[in-house]
Amino acid sequence: MSMARQAEPAAVTPPPAPGPKESDGRTVRRPLALRLLARPEVGVFLGAVAVLVFFLFTAPPVRDGSSMANILYQSSTIGIMALPVALLMIGGEFDLSAGVAVITSALTASMLSYQLTMNVWVGVVVALVVSLAVGMFNGWMLVKTGLPSFLVTLGTFLILQGVNLAVTKLVTGNVATDDISDMDGFAQAKAIFASSFEVGGVQVKITVVWWLVFAALATWVLLRTKYGNWIFAVGGNKDSARAVGVPVTFTKISLFMLVGFGAWFIGMHNLFSFNTVQSGEGVGQELIYIAAAVIGGCLLTGGYGSAIGPVFGAFMFGMVQQGIVYAGWNPDWFKAFLGVMLLGAVLINLWVQRTATRR
């Protein structure tokens, strides 16, 4: 697609000013392979294929359709959050509170509807408002104080972690919320957030569909809309962006709110698939999301990345997590495996970028 477009400008207008040649003769057309490698998602795509092939050989159960559905489900719960986290990262920030924010959202919906004996949809909507508000607070603090997002969101992370535990114990007298599966609207909400459907005899979770829909949407927004242009700009050079009239404050705050939306969605999925929420969970998940985005080719410092990359990044995570189980290895190795994968991916990305963007 991009090739066809690139060939076009040369033929557009005859140069009116004296002097200019058709080409300045200094940029040699790079080979197609190198130009492809310069795309942020290509490195991680190759990595994901490698991991898949590896487990297809070493863990025979992976070849089964239902195992693949399970792997995709595992990937989708990471992937849905990795998407907004990746967009935020391209926008030059990251959010350490994303992991516990998921639990905050689920707790809000669960306790509100249970304690007030209301339709679960009330809880779902209030949880959405709370999640967006947390994102907005993060973004607003960042923009107003100019502090790095590490500090601001570390603060939010600690606050939410404490509030999750304390409020849950205060309200329910327990560290987990009560089962809401028999409440009004539960079946309906479950159908949207946590149902599954059958494809060729294999049960596929609906989150997989949501994941791919969101990924397609995020890709379109990132590459084809004004807002996407602004995301790259505020991450690449905030001051330039502001100087040419990009609404930097709006872009940053809305990106944090997008992470809030993702946290809400996954929170609702957790709630409606397990009926109850453990208030101490979610810690450490934020790093998984960030890792998936980085493995997906997003630059930690912002201004570079894609939405498709994190899809493959999340798939690598899900694949390894389940693959280790299917291979019959000790699951304790999972994190070590992940660490190696993360470093490997970062190194490959670095190498690919240097090779491909060299003039």
Add this chain to the structure above:
Amino acid sequence: MTDKKTSTALEDGPSDGGRPLVELRDAGKSYGNIRALHGVDLAVHPGRVSCVLGDNGAGKSTLIKIISGLHQHTEGEFLVDGGPVRFSSPREALDKGIATVYQDLAVVPLMPVWRNFFLGSELTKGPWPVRRLDIDRMKRTADEELRNMGIVLDDMEQPIGTLSGGQRQCVAIARAVHFGARVLILDEPTAALGVKQSGVVLKYIAMARDRGLGVIFITHNPHHAYMVGDHFSVLRLGTMELSADRSRVGLDELTNHMAGGAELAALKHELAQVRGVDTEELPEEGDLRAPAAAPEEGRS
């Protein structure tokens, strides 16, 4: 005070006798208790290049930040088309046709040329929910505008960071011209460039002027300023040291002022008392005062 300024504006005006596009009257800016800029008068007319010269810390950056809407003035008046204004964001300045090309923050290096060209003013098509970038049109327009400026790029998709410094400046200038800028502020466009590239940038400044834009050219190189400038203002320690039309000031004088000539002249008397210091070659105070003090007198 006001009388004098009005007459200046009329006298400085080009043949159409119109009022300046942008005018500062006795303007200044304080950051807390630091007075970064005070008593600055500047008028920008269409089709003319106003050069602002000054050493590091002279207040050049503060001056452009006020005009481009990044900061607000705290003293005096700032007029656009004769009406007083106070910009709260660069967007407002852009809407008034005041575009700024910054030395180092003109572009987002990792983004393709065409995205940079249209950044903040993207062309779109389609109704709201599916309103999307009109990529083909943007690429075509960017390429045409750059060719009009004499820049030919093989690939609009290449990150702008891979262009040379001069090319980047030219893209930024072409962008400002395309978006209907009436006033173009150039912040040290030649500072980091080689001789040949500086020449290219100066050529585009002249081109923009010939298109009828008012240009504010910030620099600390009097030679570059004198090649294209119609009016020269020298800033020193946050205030105007010299403000003169091209007809009233020579390159030597300009260079002298830039080199801190007035300060040296004042020192001359003191130095003369000390034996062993050669003061013969230093300029006299009188040589330098005249043009600075009398830009308004005897021009009609």
